[in-house]
Amino acid sequence: MPRRCHRYGQGNGGPCSCEMGNLYRFAEPVMLLAIAGRGEVHGYQIAQEAEGMAVTHAGLDSGVIYRTLRRLEAAGRVVSRWDTSRPGPARRVYVLTESGMQHLREWAQVLEAVTASLQALTHNCQKAAQSRRSAATRPALPVGVSTSRNRMGAG
Amino acid sequence: MPRRCHRYGQGNGGPCSCEMGNLYRFAEPVMLLAIAGRGEVHGYQIAQEAEGMAVTHAGLDSGVIYRTLRRLEAAGRVVSRWDTSRPGPARRVYVLTESGMQHLREWAQVLEAVTASLQALTHNCQKAAQSRRSAATRPALPVGVSTSRNRMGAG
DNA sequence: CCGACTATTTGCAAGTTACACCTAGCATTA
DNA sequence: TAATGCTAGGTGTAACTTGCAAATAGTCGG
Known part of the structure; x- marks a missing residue:
């Protein structure tokens, strides 16, 4: 789905979330x-700021921004008017409506829960990655355990 | 996309990430x-454990699990054999290959970065949600205001 | 034989994303 | 005048993931 981003192939220390x-x-x-x-704000403004606010390195595509707006x-979360001044x-x-404000509050709660879960997952991944890395001078896992019965198109 | 989960409509304190x-x-x-x-492990095992490990409340659909496997x-991240014993x-x-182990290490790095970004986003959302909530006896934002010329030079 | 549980796989609708492309206003430059 | 570049909004489409449902099978108990 994401095929490149501004970080692509630049070796910024660690794999890119986009990859x-x-x-x-x-x-x-x-x-x-x-x-x-x-x-x-208007959409173009968001597009320019989004790179810094986005969760991943890819920022937000302008198409995504305008469609999301x-x-x-x-959904009644925002209202818009044309500014030709x-x-x-x-x-x-665009400005937020009260419903949009409520939605942001809901997002804050959801994000808190998701962040906590993600933190736990991250921690567990790091632990698993480290624990095996120490014992990984030889192949970490005996690859090739009689894979005999692999019929089924095999993807 | 996600239409329900085991938490749906149960009022567990706060909106569900699925909603x-x-x-x-x-x-x-x-x-x-x-x-x-x-x-x-085999797929069915993952399906049973995934509810606890998943980042959101919806767990992992079995279709998603088998297809991801x-x-x-x-991609060479795992190899499989049939167990009829x-x-x-x-x-x-399924067992991990060395490439799969490497992929897990990459995920650990990516997740660390994503978690940090998400934490920041969460924090900012909470701040924004709170700061306006105190002043929200009246409609949170006067719709149609031309606020103090947020001129955002932008470039 | 029938149902219940285990286990894997596939089909489909709905939704999101990344990218490419388009329209249009205005300013600068040749 | 024409060409170019930036601002600003919008659309079309392929690729992909997800959630749900259904199909296929093996085994066990009644």
Whole structure:
């Protein structure tokens, strides 16, 4: 799904979350937070800030941003108006509704739980990765245990 | 995407991560960890343990588990053999390869980074949710305001 | 034989993502 | 004037994951 990002192939110390695939971008809370923080934003603004706020290294795709904004508006979480008061193309400016504020509070609770679980998972992965690494001068696991019955198309 | 889970509508204090949608299950690291921890597992075993290890409350769907196992095998992260030594239907038993061990180490690094980012996001969401909650007897945001010209030079 | 449990696999609808591409306003430069 | 580049919003599509349901099988108890 994610095929590259600004970090791709740059050797920034450790594998990139984008190369691992399978990570959501948490676009909704990131964007709700951006709107709540500024009171009023347009999509392009979010796209420029999102790189720093995003959970993974890929930032948020502009397509995702604009579609998420429309989805949030359809759900009543934000309302928008067109701002033509400044030069340049018109901007669609968004503000949170009370429902959107409530949604952000819900996200805060959910994220707290998810973060805790993820922290535990991370800890366990690190422990497992380390415990085997010490005993890994030889192949960590006897690969090739009579794999005999591997019929089934094998993917 | 996720429509229910065992927690659905049970009022366990706070909204369920499943109701928020948009959360990946981190199936791959959870499963790699399960395999690494036991040395040898089959899919059904993972399905039964996964509820406790999963990052969200939904656990891991058995379809996801079996498909992920095949994908991991196709990528050389695990190898399988059929175990018919015990009564009941044959079980496909998986062990990690050295490449799979390496993948787990990579996941450990990625998860560490993601956890840190997620923690920051969580913290910011909580702060935003709280700071406005105190001032939210009246509608949280006057919709349509032109707030103090958040001019965000942006570049 | 029938159901219950174990165990694996597949089909499908729904949803998200990454990328490419498009429209359009305005400013600078040749 | 034309070309170029930045700002700003939007759409189309392929690839992928997920959740749920259903199919297939082996074994055991009644």
